[in-house]
Amino acid sequence: xxxxxxxxxxxxxxxxVLTAILAAGCASSETTQTSDSSPPSPNSTNTTTSKAxxxxxxxxxxASGYVSLTDYEANKASYASSDVVLFFNAxxxxxxxxxxxxxxxxxxxxxxxxxVVSVDYxxxxxxxxxxxxxxxxxxxxxxxxxxxxxxxxGSQDVAQVQAKx
Numbered sequence: 001x002x003x004x005x006x007x008x009x010x011x012x013x014x015x016x017v018l019t020a021i022l023a024a025g026c027a028s029s030e031t032t033q034t035s036d037s038s039p040p041s042p043n044s045t046n047t048t049t050s051k052a053x054x055x056x057x058x059x060x061x062x063a064s065g066y067v068s069l070t071d072y073e074a075n076k077a078s079y080a081s082s083d084v085v086l087f088f089n090a091x092x093x094x095x096x097x098x099x100x101x102x103x104x105x106x107x108x109x110x111x112x113x114x115x116v117v118s119v120d121y122x123x124x125x126x127x128x129x130x131x132x133x134x135x136x137x138x139x140x141x142x143x144x145x146x147x148x149x150x151x152x153x154g155s156q157d158v159a160q161v162q163a164k165x
Contacts, residue, residue, distance in 0.1 A: 064110045066103040069124070072117045080144045082115045083165045088128065090121040090136040095156070099137065102157040111162055141165055 063078045069086075072079060087103075089096035103116060119127055121136040131140045131148055139161065141149040155161045 064112050064114050065107065066110070066116050066118065069117055069119050072115070076144070079115050082113045084142050084144075085114070085116050085161055085165065086119050086127070086131070086140045086142060087116050088119045088121045088124075088133045088136055088138045088140070093121070093136045096121075096137050099156050106158045110158060114158070114162055114165065116158075116161060139164065 063075070063082050072084070087099070089100060091097070100118070103118075116139075121128070121133075127133070131142075131151065133140065133151075135153065138151065138153050139155055140151045141164075143149055150164065152164055155164060
């Protein structure tokens with residue numbers, strides 16, 4: 001089936017516009033925000049899960065590594081003495097993919113007491129709203145009770161996350 005020149009231009013234009021929108025949403029900026037958020041309300045729950053792999057935590061030290069939201073929520077007590085950072089990422093976001101690959105490949109190199117929790121940007125609207133996350137590739141450091149400590153974008157590896165915490 002042959003497409004008319006106009007139909008072909010519309011298709012190309014649509015593809016270019018969608019690509020630009022997705023790229024803009026994935027843009028990583030090294031901005032940092034510190035916030036004094038109130039503790040989470042008892043009515044705010046999140047029943048969605050993230051699909052990141054779990055790195056087993058050491059029994060003798062504070063839990064650390066790159067873990068899924070499901071693992072974090074099921075074992076919150078084991079992360080109480082750890083610096084916990086939520087990583088809002090999307091599978092379709094190129095900068096998120098690069099950071100995720102870096103975190104996964106650093107499995108044995110995590111500093112003790114630093115935990116990055118993979119939060120699927122598309123599936124966790126309640127958490128995005130709670131922490132004011134409007135773009136993927138956003139990091140939110142939280143206290144054991146879920147209070148936001150710090151928020152930033154742009155970290156690509158464990159060392160950059162550790163430097164922000």
